Amino acid sequence: MTTICPDCQCNQGELHEIFCTKERCPLCLGQLVSCSCISSVLDLTPEEQTAVDEYIDDQVEPLEGINRRWVKALNKKGRIPF
Incomplete structure (x- = not known):
């Protein structure tokens, strides 16, 4: 293992x-x-969904904010350890 x-x-x-x-x-x-949970959990706008689909640079908006929201949602749900 x-x-x-x-x-x-x-x-x-x-x-x-x-x-x-x-x-x-x-x-x-x-x-x-x-x-694809990010889309439904964060209720992404069409513009945000395009940014996620293209995923060009997560250091700038809107991806930076989307990722921050996604991490918060994952932590709230309870991330799964290795």
Whole structure:
């Protein structure tokens, strides 16, 4: 059994680094980086959805704010440890 995440290097029982490709979505249990829960949970506007779909630069708006809201929602739901 693997005790260290091969992507973000967290230890078993710890939370993944945010947006690690191995993290599971606490809502649908799918792969977090590819699930579509962000759209429904955050009730994204068409402009925000386009920004998420294109995902060009998450250091600037609107992606920076969307990611901040998404992390808050994930933490509230309860992120799934490795």
